[in-house]
Amino acid sequence: MALWGMVIDLDRCTGCQACVMACKAENNVPAVGPKEAARGRIISWMHVLREESEERTRFLPRPCLQCDDPPCTKVCPVYATYRNPEGIVAQIHARCIGCRFCMAACPYNAKYFNWLRYQKEGPGQNPDVSVRPKGVVEKCTFCHHRLQKARERARAEGRDLVAGDYVTACAEACPTRAITFGDLLDEGSEVARLARSPRAFRLGEELGTRPKVFYLAEMEGHRRV
Amino acid sequence: MRVSRRGFIGALGGAAGAAALARRRLATADVASQDLERWATPEESWVPSICQQCPGGCGLLVRTLDGQVAGLRGNPHHPVNRGALCPKAFGALQLLYDAKRLRGPLVRDGQRGRFRPIAWDEALGLVTKRLGELRAKGLAHTVAILGGQYRGSRDTLFKRFAEAYGTPNYIRVRCLHPEEPALAHRLMQGVTTPLGYDLAGARCILSFGVGLLESWLGPVNASLAFARLRGGDGPRGRLIHVDPRRSQTAVKADRWVPIVPGTDGILALGIANALIREGLYDRDFVSEHTFGFDDWTDARGQRHAGFRDVVLGEYGLLAVSRTTGVPVRTILEVARDLATLRPAVVIGERGPAYGRDDVHTRMAIHSLNALLGSIGVRGGLLVQGELPLAALPPAEQDDAAKRGFAQARIDGAGHGRYLLVSSAPQVLPERISSGEPYPVNALVLFATNPLANHPAKEEFARAFERVPFIVSFSPVLDESAARADLILPDSTFLERWQDDHVRHVAGFTCLSLARPASAPLHDTRDTGDVVLQLAKAVGGSVARSLPWESHEKVLHAGVRGLWQAGRGHVISTPAEESLQRVLERQGYWAPQFASYEKFWEALVARGAWWDPTELPVGRKALLTTPSGKFEFYSTLLRQRVEETLAREGNVAPFVTALGGRDRGDRLYLPAVPLREREEPSDFPLRLNTYRLVTRPLGGGGNQPWLLEQPAVHVRAAWERWVEVHPETAARVGVKDGEWAWVESPKGRIRLRAKLTAGTHPDVVNIPLFGGEGPSPNDLIANEADAFRGFGLLNTTRVRIGKA
Numbered sequence A: 001m002a003l004w005g006m007v008i009d010l011d012r013c014t015g016c017q018a019c020v021m022a023c024k025a026e027n028n029v030p031a032v033g034p035k036e037a038a039r040g041r042i043i044s045w046m047h048v049l050r051e052e053s054e055e056r057t058r059f060l061p062r063p064c065l066q067c068d069d070p071p072c073t074k075v076c077p078v079y080a081t082y083r084n085p086e087g088i089v090a091q092i093h094a095r096c097i098g099c100r101f102c103m104a105a106c107p108y109n110a111k112y113f114n115w116l117r118y119q120k121e122g123p124g125q126n127p128d129v130s131v132r133p134k135g136v137v138e139k140c141t142f143c144h145h146r147l148q149k150a151r152e153r154a155r156a157e158g159r160d161l162v163a164g165d166y167v168t169a170c171a172e173a174c175p176t177r178a179i180t181f182g183d184l185l186d187e188g189s190e191v192a193r194l195a196r197s198p199r200a201f202r203l204g205e206e207l208g209t210r211p212k213v214f215y216l217a218e219m220e221g222h223r224r225v
Numbered sequence B: 001m002r003v004s005r006r007g008f009i010g011a012l013g014g015a016a017g018a019a020a021l022a023r024r025r026l027a028t029a030d031v032a033s034q035d036l037e038r039w040a041t042p043e044e045s046w047v048p049s050i051c052q053q054c055p056g057g058c059g060l061l062v063r064t065l066d067g068q069v070a071g072l073r074g075n076p077h078h079p080v081n082r083g084a085l086c087p088k089a090f091g092a093l094q095l096l097y098d099a100k101r102l103r104g105p106l107v108r109d110g111q112r113g114r115f116r117p118i119a120w121d122e123a124l125g126l127v128t129k130r131l132g133e134l135r136a137k138g139l140a141h142t143v144a145i146l147g148g149q150y151r152g153s154r155d156t157l158f159k160r161f162a163e164a165y166g167t168p169n170y171i172r173v174r175c176l177h178p179e180e181p182a183l184a185h186r187l188m189q190g191v192t193t194p195l196g197y198d199l200a201g202a203r204c205i206l207s208f209g210v211g212l213l214e215s216w217l218g219p220v221n222a223s224l225a226f227a228r229l230r231g232g233d234g235p236r237g238r239l240i241h242v243d244p245r246r247s248q249t250a251v252k253a254d255r256w257v258p259i260v261p262g263t264d265g266i267l268a269l270g271i272a273n274a275l276i277r278e279g280l281y282d283r284d285f286v287s288e289h290t291f292g293f294d295d296w297t298d299a300r301g302q303r304h305a306g307f308r309d310v311v312l313g314e315y316g317l318l319a320v321s322r323t324t325g326v327p328v329r330t331i332l333e334v335a336r337d338l339a340t341l342r343p344a345v346v347i348g349e350r351g352p353a354y355g356r357d358d359v360h361t362r363m364a365i366h367s368l369n370a371l372l373g374s375i376g377v378r379g380g381l382l383v384q385g386e387l388p389l390a391a392l393p394p395a396e397q398d399d400a401a402k403r404g405f406a407q408a409r410i411d412g413a414g415h416g417r418y419l420l421v422s423s424a425p426q427v428l429p430e431r432i433s434s435g436e437p438y439p440v441n442a443l444v445l446f447a448t449n450p451l452a453n454h455p456a457k458e459e460f461a462r463a464f465e466r467v468p469f470i471v472s473f474s475p476v477l478d479e480s481a482a483r484a485d486l487i488l489p490d491s492t493f494l495e496r497w498q499d500d501h502v503r504h505v506a507g508f509t510c511l512s513l514a515r516p517a518s519a520p521l522h523d524t525r526d527t528g529d530v531v532l533q534l535a536k537a538v539g540g541s542v543a544r545s546l547p548w549e550s551h552e553k554v555l556h557a558g559v560r561g562l563w564q565a566g567r568g569h570v571i572s573t574p575a576e577e578s579l580q581r582v583l584e585r586q587g588y589w590a591p592q593f594a595s596y597e598k599f600w601e602a603l604v605a606r607g608a609w610w611d612p613t614e615l616p617v618g619r620k621a622l623l624t625t626p627s628g629k630f631e632f633y634s635t636l637l638r639q640r641v642e643e644t645l646a647r648e649g650n651v652a653p654f655v656t657a658l659g660g661r662d663r664g665d666r667l668y669l670p671a672v673p674l675r676e677r678e679e680p681s682d683f684p685l686r687l688n689t690y691r692l693v694t695r696p697l698g699g700g701g702n703q704p705w706l707l708e709q710p711a712v713h714v715r716a717a718w719e720r721w722v723e724v725h726p727e728t729a730a731r732v733g734v735k736d737g738e739w740a741w742v743e744s745p746k747g748r749i750r751l752r753a754k755l756t757a758g759t760h761p762d763v764v765n766i767p768l769f770g771g772e773g774p775s776p777n778d779l780i781a782n783e784a785d786a787f788r789g790f791g792l793l794n795t796t797r798v799r800i801g802k803a
């Protein structure tokens, strides 16, 4: 059994948002339009935050951190969100009743609510991801449908899943190669190696959520003037 | 059909991969219903294509399901981007499916601005008739073609059409000419083709205001190089960025050097001073391969000051520091970084405009590359080889064409003030309006929207009223198309044949080729095809010069040269690629394909051809000046001035454009006058514009994803803004997020103020927004840079106030 995880190198991330747009195209996340955006209802499964401090600015891309001990799943009254055996925290839209408890429970604001029916019927959509009606919560799924397709393909070719068969859309697009994705349990994998780096840290470690998204801190050389 | 497929998947409770699962089950159960088979198993294919949202030319793989585009990703084998993309690439999906696209050709219905649909044949008939009449009357030259930012075969087709038809007026309006070398490279090295920047091989990159990671010549390729600087497979390198604004590139740089706007050239000379004084420059390169470094005596016995004396004498670090606002220590440290982290490359191409000091500023910046010996070496500037495309037979010109083509260009490019440019679109409105030197009887607009996106948009609008016949190829009814008489909508880039040559990426030559990923969604046509159809209809020598049936056939004819070249490869998997490299290192090159047709098929199926071994690292090809050396003292520039003087009898407009007075030797050296700081005026602030990484060519007004999340350095969605320093804002009483007026002598616009400390207090920054709505073009006068032919996007003086 794999444990899917991600490492994001903040030394490299330029805040370009290629990951954000790749995610939107992959998962049929629509733009909500000026009115809804002004009410803070933009849906951005992958969202690039900006952290400003005295000495530096850094960009921090935040997908759902796929907590290994997720607070969001525990509060859902209808089991619409759960941690699957490979560690991916899933969201079943057909079951979601829109109570938004999970949104309140997520310390990382990784969940989004469909206040209206934002998704439009239209060409150009990815048929591999499910439709979100009005009134349900959605979030990053680590492009879970890609795992299913990769498995299908491997099975059809009569082989096991190998590293690189399954990558998320954001990792695939990132022009600075800041995002590494893979199986954290596969000792030899790039993602496992980076997660053990002395630069690695996790967001809100003290909360005990044990995210499977790791960050790599910037290296020396950041000076203002 | 599609709706029901979606419904089906929805009904399955949204189980991902449902379609794939259904396919297996159906197959094993041997259910033979054709219909069922079709909705359950969309035929998926990945079609290679080329992103045309910026000049970067990244390779794409477009996902199609039953021929319908349903996603895209980077082409993992494409040497320009290796599978990576920038945010704009995804906007292409929304560009394709934009509900506002024109459904077919439109013709003016009564007064301008009103349209009715028209059939293609009839529309082409109208253009042919008009073009034929003008040509018959000897007025071929009064047809002007205004083309925007595009490269490759479409440029070839338009150029050829203009030549065969008989107009010298094929005018390009764009701030960047990727197929021409930067002026400084031309003047100091004599090169006639663009140089490549070997960013991936450099350990230190010094950028003067160029948005390396955001815009420039293609952010994806630069970002991949940046990733390597950040310790990819070698030691960590350094990125140093000079910019008045704390751009994303500045944030990510190892050192950000804020500077008084417009003084980049002086800083470069200060760095040169430090390199020379501390003996850090590359003595071997300078003594063997440069001219004009030391004082010299010409054939007439006249003595000339060399670059060293000028720099040491006039650009002392204290003076430089006073003018540029950069501390002396910083100048020294930058010089030491450049000298110790080799190879180092210095970039000043494109970037901000420097007004009348433009040429000299860029020469000053480029002279650092010579001091560092970074010319013709890995990690520096390299020659970009020519693609071995098959030469097309020469265009045929009949008498009418010859007569028309010999007329003076209406924009005066290549003469007087515009001696060194190939297009001066900013002059066009004035010339059209005055009818001098001749009236324009027909105007063709392709891939450009000057009525919104050019600083001279008001003048363009007035000029349009004087043109009796305007044809636009715009796929949407943009500001310019709305004033046309006929619109022949182009297909978007996912719906047509296309090619692209990326010229600034060093170390290889590459041609990308793409077939349509989808059939045109509407009744639109590839403009390349339309040009051929028009040529055929005009007939005679015009038809004979453009004899191809379709755009595809043009590409097919040119690409044959690649196959015949006996080098290079159609891109392939990494395994195959490394095998080819091993073989090539041993001197083997084997043709991959038995016939040209096989080669073509493979190229279309994989998306690009490249030649990674062709590494003209040698310095010879890079130094083709009269002296065969890198010239600190540009004899080429002097030649141009002297020739012009002999030919036109007057060189004053050009010399004025070069910096004003007669500067003697200083005119040909990279010397930028140290000006006193300007006195505060009614417009005490300077407007700096820049391009966001999310802004595609043309503005992207039809791409909601990009409009909703335009940037991460300010909070903004679906709106336009001005970035103001908190101190400046406090002085005029504007708070963060409030409305502010930004006013220049030309006009004023209302924008939301975003307070950002990351800017010079005397500068306000406005991103370049395209299309409808307030934009910096409402503030910038039609003052253009005489050398780049584009608006001065960061020299306008403004003031701000509370709105």
Ligand code: SF4
Residues within 6 Å of the ligand: A012, A013, A014, A015, A016, A017, A018, A019, A020, A048, A059, A061, A173, A174, A175, A176, A177, A178, A179
């Ligand atoms: S694509 Fe990469 S560099 Fe760009 S914002 Fe995302 S993580 Fe950062």
Ligand code: SF4
Residues within 6 Å of the ligand: A063, A064, A065, A066, A067, A070, A071, A072, A073, A089, A105, A106, A107, A108, A109, A110, A111, A139, A209
């Ligand atoms: S980041 Fe938030 S949504 Fe994602 S698993 Fe953790 S708690 Fe749940």
Ligand code: SF4
Residues within 6 Å of the ligand: B051, B052, B053, B054, B055, B056, B057, B058, B081, B085, B086, B087, B088, B089, B218, B219, B220, B221
């Ligand atoms: S850099 Fe971005 S916009 Fe430019 S070609 Fe590449 S993906 Fe397209």
